[in-house]
Amino acid sequence: MQFGIFSVGDVTPDPTTGRTPSEHERIKAMVAIAQKAEEVGLDVFATGEHHNPPFVPSSPTTMLGYIAARTEKLVLSTSTTLITTNDPVKIAEDFAMLQHLADGRVDLMMGRGNTGPVYPWFGKDIRQGINLAIENYALLHRLWREDVVTWEGKFRTPLQSFTSTPRPLDGVPPFVWHGSIRSPEIAEQAAYYGDGFFHNNIFWPADHTKRMVELYRERYAHYGHGTAEQAIVGLGGQVFMRRNSQDAVKEFRPYFDNAPVYGNGPSLEDFTEQTPLTVGSPQQVIEKTLAFREYAGDYQRQLFLMDHAGLPLKTVLEQLDLLGEEVVPVLREEFAKGRPAGVPDAPTHASLVQSLGTASQEVTVV
Structure with missing residues (x-):
C-alpha cells in the first residue's frame, strides 16, 4: 500500500502571527515538503492544479519535474x-x-477542480463539465496508446494522423486515477477504463465515501477488469498531530477556525467526528485511518493533506516526521494483516511494464 501527501498549494495567512508567505516562499516550501516526504519514507507526493489566488501550483509538471x-x-x-x-x-x-x-516515477489524477471561473478562463463552459471530462479523457487515452491518431469530437478541433511526442516511456502510459468527491459519472469513467478511483473524502462522511467506492468497484467488475476487490482505490485524509492530543487540538484550532475552506463553519469537534480529519496523537491518527478499510475495503493509496490553512513550513516538516516515523510504519503493518491475496498493490511504472511484457508473451504463445 502506498502512503503519501498531497498539497493544494494555498497561500494563506498564519492566523497566529498574521504573516502571509510570498508566492515564492510557498512554492519553495512545497518543494521542501516533497523532499521531506521522501526522507521520512513516504511513497507519493501529489500537487494540485489551480489558476487563481490564493493558490500557486498552476503548472504541476514544472514543479514535479523540479x-x-x-x-x-x-x-x-x-x-x-x-x-x-x-x-x-x-x-x-x-x-x-x-x-x-x-x-x-509519475502518475496523475484527473479531476474537474473546484473553481467555477476556471472554465471561461480557458474558453470552456462549466455546464459541459462532465461531458468535457469524458471526451477529453477518451482522446488522452488514445494519444498515449496509439502512435497515430485521427479523431473528431465536440470540444476541440479534429486531429488528422497526429502523433503525440514524446511517446510514453517503455510504451507504458502513466497510470491514471480519476478523482471525484460527489460525481458518480467519474466513478463510472474510472471503472470503464480500468483506471484508479481516488475519493478525496476529506470533507465527507463515511457513508458517502462508501457509496462512491462501492459504485466504482461494482462497475469495475462489470467491465471485466477483475473482481470488485481488485479495483484500484485511493482515499484522502487530513491530520494534525502532537504527541499529546490536547496540545494538537489547542495548536490546530486557530488554523481550522480561519481556514479558507472550512473556517467559520462546523466546529473542529464536529468536523473531526463527521469526516476523516484527525487532530490528536499519532495513535489516534493510526486508529482512525485504519477504520477507513471498514467502509472502503482494502485499498491501494492513502494521501494526507498536511500543508494548508497557513501552517508554517517548520510545523509541516514536524508533522511529516511524526507521520513517517510513528504513523506510516504501523499503518503499513496493520493494513497488510488480513489483506486478501487477490488485492493488487498500487500500480507503478515497473509493475505496468512487467504486465505489458507478460501480456505480450501470452499473445506470442497463443
Missing part, C-alpha cells in the same frame, strides 16, 4: 489535473515528458 531532479524514489503525482480545461494533447505531451525525466 522535484524529480531532487528525489530518487518518490512517486510524483497530481491531486488534480484539470481534464476539463486543459487540452488533452498538451496533457499527453507534458506528462510523457515528465515520465521520461523522472524515469517512470
Whole structure:
C-alpha cells in the first residue's frame, strides 16, 4: 500500500502571527515538503492544479519535474489535473515528458477542480463539465496508446494522423486515477477504463465515501477488469498531530477556525467526528485511518493533506516526521494483516511494464 501527501498549494495567512508567505516562499516550501516526504519514507507526493489566488501550483509538471531532479524514489503525482480545461494533447505531451525525466516515477489524477471561473478562463463552459471530462479523457487515452491518431469530437478541433511526442516511456502510459468527491459519472469513467478511483473524502462522511467506492468497484467488475476487490482505490485524509492530543487540538484550532475552506463553519469537534480529519496523537491518527478499510475495503493509496490553512513550513516538516516515523510504519503493518491475496498493490511504472511484457508473451504463445 502506498502512503503519501498531497498539497493544494494555498497561500494563506498564519492566523497566529498574521504573516502571509510570498508566492515564492510557498512554492519553495512545497518543494521542501516533497523532499521531506521522501526522507521520512513516504511513497507519493501529489500537487494540485489551480489558476487563481490564493493558490500557486498552476503548472504541476514544472514543479514535479523540479522535484524529480531532487528525489530518487518518490512517486510524483497530481491531486488534480484539470481534464476539463486543459487540452488533452498538451496533457499527453507534458506528462510523457515528465515520465521520461523522472524515469517512470509519475502518475496523475484527473479531476474537474473546484473553481467555477476556471472554465471561461480557458474558453470552456462549466455546464459541459462532465461531458468535457469524458471526451477529453477518451482522446488522452488514445494519444498515449496509439502512435497515430485521427479523431473528431465536440470540444476541440479534429486531429488528422497526429502523433503525440514524446511517446510514453517503455510504451507504458502513466497510470491514471480519476478523482471525484460527489460525481458518480467519474466513478463510472474510472471503472470503464480500468483506471484508479481516488475519493478525496476529506470533507465527507463515511457513508458517502462508501457509496462512491462501492459504485466504482461494482462497475469495475462489470467491465471485466477483475473482481470488485481488485479495483484500484485511493482515499484522502487530513491530520494534525502532537504527541499529546490536547496540545494538537489547542495548536490546530486557530488554523481550522480561519481556514479558507472550512473556517467559520462546523466546529473542529464536529468536523473531526463527521469526516476523516484527525487532530490528536499519532495513535489516534493510526486508529482512525485504519477504520477507513471498514467502509472502503482494502485499498491501494492513502494521501494526507498536511500543508494548508497557513501552517508554517517548520510545523509541516514536524508533522511529516511524526507521520513517517510513528504513523506510516504501523499503518503499513496493520493494513497488510488480513489483506486478501487477490488485492493488487498500487500500480507503478515497473509493475505496468512487467504486465505489458507478460501480456505480450501470452499473445506470442497463443
